[in-house]
Amino acid sequence: MTVLEILKAPDERLKQFSEEVEIFDDELQGFIDDLEETRQAGPGAVGIAAPQVGRLQRVIIVDVSNTKKPVPNHGYMVLINPEITEWNGFEMGREGCLSIPDYTGNVIRATDIKLKAQDRFGNPLEYEMEGFEARAIQHELDHLDGMLFIDRVVSRRTDLFQRKVYKKGASAKK
Amino acid sequence: MNNWKMLTLVGKDRPGIVARVTDALYQNGWNLGEASMLRLGGNFTIMLMVSGAGEVEPTLQPVAQELGLRLHVDPIEGDLHSHVVPNIQVRVVGADRAGIVAQVTGQLAEAGLNILELESDVAGSAETPIYIMGIHGYADVPVEDLQQAVSDLVDQGIDVTVSGIETLIG
Numbered sequence: 001m002t003v004l005e006i007l008k009a010p011d012e013r014l015k016q017f018s019e020e021v022e023i024f025d026d027e028l029q030g031f032i033d034d035l036e037e038t039r040q041a042g043p044g045a046v047g048i049a050a051p052q053v054g055r056l057q058r059v060i061i062v063d064v065s066n067t068k069k070p071v072p073n074h075g076y077m078v079l080i081n082p083e084i085t086e087w088n089g090f091e092m093g094r095e096g097c098l099s100i101p102d103y104t105g106n107v108i109r110a111t112d113i114k115l116k117a118q119d120r121f122g123n124p125l126e127y128e129m130e131g132f133e134a135r136a137i138q139h140e141l142d143h144l145d146g147m148l149f150i151d152r153v154v155s156r157r158t159d160l161f162q163r164k165v166y167k168k169g170a171s172a173k174k
Numbered sequence: 175m176n177n178w179k180m181l182t183l184v185g186k187d188r189p190g191i192v193a194r195v196t197d198a199l200y201q202n203g204w205n206l207g208e209a210s211m212l213r214l215g216g217n218f219t220i221m222l223m224v225s226g227a228g229e230v231e232p233t234l235q236p237v238a239q240e241l242g243l244r245l246h247v248d249p250i251e252g253d254l255h256s257h258v259v260p261n262i263q264v265r266v267v268g269a270d271r272a273g274i275v276a277q278v279t280g281q282l283a284e285a286g287l288n289i290l291e292l293e294s295d296v297a298g299s300a301e302t303p304i305y306i307m308g309i310h311g312y313a314d315v316p317v318e319d320l321q322q323a324v325s326d327l328v329d330q331g332i333d334v335t336v337s338g339i340e341t342l343i344g
Contacts, residue, residue, distance in 0.1 A: 042343070043343065044343050045343045045344055046342060046343060046344055047342075047344035048344065049344075062344075067340055068338075068340060069338065069340065071340075093339075093340075093342060094259075094260070094339050094340075094341040094342070095341065095342045095343075095344070096259070096341055096342070096343045096344075097343065097344060098343065098344070102255050102257050103257070104257070104259050104260075104341050132340060132342065135342055136342055136344055139342060139344040140344055149344075
């Protein structure tokens with residue numbers, strides 16, 4: 001396996017639309033393994049998309065099972081031709097990107113999504129996801145459409161104040 | 175190049191301040207770094223890192239004078255590409271009253287929070303002002319410690335929310 005080179009903005013290839021995967025051959029399997037190795041080589045990346053290494057195909061990997069505070073997740077997922085079929089709710093969250101080092105910003109994403117995709121062999125997959133995992137999917141899916149999170153960053157000053165828990169202050173207090 | 179200066183420019187807000195200031199800097203060979211530019215209470219405020227050779231005052235003083243801005247220049251240490259990613263977010267909302275900022279930030283500082291960014295506003299009306307503050311910061315201690323640190327203030331009726339930020343890298 002090989003750690004691939006991550007394209008950095010403003011590389012034009014990051015702005016391209018990626019094509020559907022139609023052939024699920026050995027070459028694809030090898031690429032997926034390389035993509036995963038590249039993700040793990042990056043600094044704490046929970047996801048990666050094929051165009052980030054210059055391959056303009058609809059392949060993403062997401063794994064949010066290793067966050068500091070555990071979040072609901074489906075573990076390690078290779079998603080081919082992923083498509084969000086339903087969105088619900090929205091929430092602000094901070095994002096960064098392997099392709100844009102040393103910058104993070106706030107982005108609004110749907111909190112709940114339904115997702116259709118194929119696995120690495122072309123078998124159909126369906127998921128319902130929430131929160132951080134749903135955010136990761138939306139971030140990676142954007143890459144497939146030539147979008148970067150910096151295209152969606154909103155002013156910190158006009159941040160929306162979304163509180164999920166309507167409890168004042170110290171939740172430690174019982 | 176590590177010859178950074180921090181410019182502070184403050185004056186009554188009007189259209190064109192950013193364009194005029196940055197054009198003067200550009201025409202005279204200055205590079206821009208990180209910046210914060212905000213309208214505060216009808217004033218326009220600029221904090222701006224610039225790097226270049228020599229003194230920047232001769233370039234900017236005429237522009238500042240023309241636009242009614244006060245200029246202040248500090249040589250600074252530091253550089254680009256040294257961001258700290260915040261892992262703590264604090265929100266304070268409430269009826270405006272003296273001492274909120276000092277009390278909240280005092281407790282948080284003691285508990286180990288380093289503030290990276292703070293913005294605050296007074297919303298509402300002159301009769302019933304509402305104080306709103308947002309802080310992004312970094313702490314090595316668990317978020318619960320910070321929540322505990324402000325819990326007395328919460329009991330006193332100040333609406334403080336401390337939450338962790340998990341930054342998604344993808």
